[in-house]
Amino acid sequence: xxxxTQTPRYLIxxxxxxxxxxxxxISGHRSVSxxxxxxxxxxxxxxxxxxxxxxxxxxxxxxxxxxxxxxxRSEMNVSTLELGDSALxxxxxxxxxxTDTQYFGPGTRLTVL
Amino acid sequence: AQKVTQAQTExxxxxxxxxxxxxxYETRDTTYYLFWYKQPPSGELVFLIRRxxxxxxxxxxxxxxxxxxxxxxxFNFTITASQVVDSAVYFCALSERxxxxxxxxxxxxxxxxxxx
Numbered sequence: 001x002x003x004x005t006q007t008p009r010y011l012i013x014x015x016x017x018x019x020x021x022x023x024x025x026i027s028g029h030r031s032v033s034x035x036x037x038x039x040x041x042x043x044x045x046x047x048x049x050x051x052x053x054x055x056x057x058x059x060x061x062x063x064x065x066x067x068x069x070x071x072x073r074s075e076m077n078v079s080t081l082e083l084g085d086s087a088l089x090x091x092x093x094x095x096x097x098x099t100d101t102q103y104f105g106p107g108t109r110l111t112v113l
Numbered sequence: 114a115q116k117v118t119q120a121q122t123e124x125x126x127x128x129x130x131x132x133x134x135x136x137x138y139e140t141r142d143t144t145y146y147l148f149w150y151k152q153p154p155s156g157e158l159v160f161l162i163r164r165x166x167x168x169x170x171x172x173x174x175x176x177x178x179x180x181x182x183x184x185x186x187x188f189n190f191t192i193t194a195s196q197v198v199d200s201a202v203y204f205c206a207l208s209e210r211x212x213x214x215x216x217x218x219x220x221x222x223x224x225x226x227x228x229x
Contacts, residue, residue, distance in 0.1 A: 033217070043204065043219035056216055088156060099146045099165075099208045099215050104158040 002027065004093050004105035012111045018079040021108045025072050025093030031055075032074040033102060034066060037088040046089075049074050050096070078110075086112045117207050119220035126195050127228050134190045134223045136205030142166075145209035147188045149179065152202040152222070161203075164188065195227045 005024045013019050025032050034046040045058040049068035066076040072093075078085055088109050092102035116139040126132045138147065149161040162172060164181055172179045176193045192199055202224045208217040 035219075042221045045216055045218070048215075058216070090158065092158075097215050099217075101148070101160050101163050102217065103160060104150075106155070106157045109156075 004091060004103055006089075006091050006105040006108050008108060009106065010109045010111075012113065013081050014113050015081055015083060017081050018077060019081060019110060020075055020077045021089055021091075021110075023074045023076075023091030023093075023105060025074070025091075026103055029093035029095050029103075030072050031094045031096055031100070032068055032072065033092045033094070034074070034076050035090045035092065036060075037090055037107070038086075043090070046076065081112045083112050086110060117205055117218050117220035119203075119205055119223050121223045122221070123224045123226065125226040125228065128197060129194050131191060131193050132195050132225065132227075134192075134203050134205075134225070136188045136190065136220060138186050138188065138205070138207045140186075140207060140209050142209040145207060147181065148206040148208070148217075149188075149190050150204045150206065150219075152204065154201070158204070161190075192225075195225075197227050197229050200225055200227045 007022045031050045033048040035043050036046055037043045046060055047054055047066050048056040052068045063079045068074045088107045090107045091105045094100040094102045118137045120135055145166045147164045150158040151161055152158050162179055169181050178191045180189045202222045204222045205220040206217050208215050
């Protein structure tokens with residue numbers, strides 16, 4: 001069974017731009033969660049989607065948004081990029097809820113210049 | 114609020130030594146889930162174990178073992194006879210139902226160096 005895939009793996013943007021990251025969960029998994037990982041703040045929960053609905057949200061500004069499609073694939077968008085948004089963005093899929101085992105993708109490394 | 118504390122920032126051991134990674138959590142819920150993940154240099158988090166709050170049995174999987182003690186809110190992870198390939202960052206995580214549904218909080222991680 002294929003694992004969680006994330007595209008692109010690396011991205012370089014400049015301040016003020018926007019970016020869209022994509023995540024394809026494991027087949028049959030309906031919950032997708034997004035995390036931001038930085039050296040200073042560690043792993044922080046962004047949001048969780050289930051059946052195309054955002055079920056939970058972390059403490060991030062509205063510039064961070066996401067969505068989930070009917071095939072469970074998910075995208076997250078960051079608008080008006082800031083230098084502090086440089087991070088590894090990790091997507092995790094689970095069967096039903098985030099209390100099920102979450103399987104992580106390789107991440108997207110975003111660098112904002 | 115839920116919280117996960119991994120007090121050990123970095124640990125360095127010599128191959129074949131045993132090493133224990135500590136994890137202390139805080140939660141008000143009676144139903145919660147605890148996890149350990151490994152993050153090797155490649156960056157991808159690898160699932161190691163999931164434990165629910167009603168199951169305090171310790172678990173052993175090969176060289177890995179976990180000690181869950183609700184009385185001290187700890188979920189410690191021991192690697193026996195460590196190997197160089199065990200070098201990674203290890204994260205403990207807690208998932209519980211919050212106001213908006215289940216949330217998973219990760220500890221800061223413990224970086225383990227295993228020297229040959």
